[in-house]
Amino acid sequence: MKINRKFLLIIALAAPAGIVAATAFKPPDEQYVNLKVLPKNISSRDLQKIMVDDFEDGLGVACNFCHSADKNTGQLDFAADGKPEKEIAREMMRTTIGINKKFFKIKHPMIGQALTVTCNTCHNGVAFPDKANE
Ligand code: HEC
Numbered sequence: 001m002k003i004n005r006k007f008l009l010i011i012a013l014a015a016p017a018g019i020v021a022a023t024a025f026k027p028p029d030e031q032y033v034n035l036k037v038l039p040k041n042i043s044s045r046d047l048q049k050i051m052v053d054d055f056e057d058g059l060g061v062a063c064n065f066c067h068s069a070d071k072n073t074g075q076l077d078f079a080a081d082g083k084p085e086k087e088i089a090r091e092m093m094r095t096t097i098g099i100n101k102k103f104f105k106i107k108h109p110m111i112g113q114a115l116t117v118t119c120n121t122c123h124n125g126v127a128f129p130d131k132a133n134e
C-alpha cells in the first residue's frame with residue numbers, strides 16, 4: 001500500500017535523528033559542561049532547538065560537521081572541542097550576536113532567541129555561503 005510505504009520511510013528517516021537527540025541532550029537536572037557562548041544553564045529543549053534548527057538546518061549539515069567522535073567509543077562527544085569547525089561556529093555565534101547588537105539595536109541578543117540576523121540569513125541551508133553561487 002502506498003501510504004504505508006511512505007509512512008515507513010518517514011519512520012526510517014526520523015529514527016536516527018531521534019536517537020541522537022535522545023542521547024545527546026541532557027535531562028533537565030544536568031548541566032552542559034563546555035558552553036562558552038550560550039548560557040551555561042540553558043535547557044536541553046532550548047539547546048536542542050539551536051543545534052537542530054539553527055545549526056543543522058541553517059547550514060545543511062549533520063551534528064558531525066562540528067562535533068568529533070570519541071576515539072574509543074566512536075560516539076560523538078558533544079562536549080569535546082575536537083574539530084576546528086566547532087570553534088569556528090563559536091566565532092560565528094559571537095559575530096551573529098555582534099551584528100544584531102550593533103546594527104539592529106537588540107539589547108541582549110543571544111543565539112536561539114528572536115534575532116534579526118541568524119545563521120540562516122547568510123547560510124540559507126549551506127555550509128559555505130561564499131561558494132554557494134559558484
Ligand atoms: C555548526 C556547528 C554545529 C552543529 C552542526 C551542531 N553543533 Fe552542537 N555545538 C556546537 C557548538 C559551537 C557548541 C558549543 C556552544 C558554546 O560554546 O556555547 C555545541 C554544543 C553542543 C552540546 C553541549 C555539549 C556540552 O556539554 O558542552 C550538545 C549536547 C550538542 N552541541 C549537540 C549537538 C547535536 C545533537 C547536533 C546535531 C543535531 C549538533 N550539536 C550540531 C556546534 C554545532
Ligand code: HEC
Pocket residue numbers: 055059085086088089090092093096111117118119120121122123127128129130
Ligand atoms: C554575516 C554572514 C554570516 C552569518 C550571520 C553566519 N555565517 Fe557562518 N559563514 C559565513 C561565510 C561567508 C562562511 C564561509 C567562509 C568561511 O568559512 O569563513 C561561513 C562559514 C561557516 C562555517 C564553516 C567554517 C569552515 O571553514 O569550516 C561554520 C561552521 C559556520 N559558518 C557556522 C555559523 C553559525 C553556527 C552561524 C550562526 C550562529 C553562522 N555561521 C552565521 C557567513 C556567516
